[in-house]
Every structure is written in C-alpha cells, then in structure tokens.
Amino acid sequence: MPGCIRKWTGSDWLDVFKPNYIVTDMIATSPSDIWSLSANYNGELYHYNGLAWQLTDTGTRTRFERIFASGPKDRFIISSTGVILHQRD
Secondary structure, eight states, rough: OOOOOEEOOOSSEEEOOSSSEEEEEEEETTTEEEEEEEEESSOOOOEEOSOEEEEEEEEESSEEEEEEEEEEEEEEEEETTTTTEEEEO
C-alpha cells in the first residue's frame, strides 16, 4: 500500500505527497528538489520541483531500488538488476 509524506504546520498535519504507487526510495537535496522511485517494473522516477510532482523519463523499464545524489543536479539510481543510471542536469 502506498504511503504518504506529511508536514507539520504547527497546529495540524498537511499531506504533501500521496503517491498512487509504492515508493522504494526517496532523496531530497532541498525542499524544491525531491526525487521518488516507484516499486513498479517500469523505470518510474518522479521529481518534485516545489510546486508539483512530475514523472521523469529514465529511458529504462527496470525496477529501481535506490537513489543517491551528490547535489541537486547529480543523481545515481540503482536498478534491481544492479544497473547504475547516472543523471546530470
């Protein structure tokens, strides 16, 4: 079952992200640069730019397991088969 990311406003919890997929890993380099991996076997990578979540084309259809970032424009994504995808903006 998918989870939910929530933020405390000081008086109540606010749903920030409620994906319709199971998340395998997430990473954030800032409040407006968050990346989320889907557990589906279709290479889904989602990016939050501070305003909305968008599906990002990875060029692969494998299941991703982990994501690491050395900064906001440099990501390493590890697939379930051990393939490493390096993305730079």
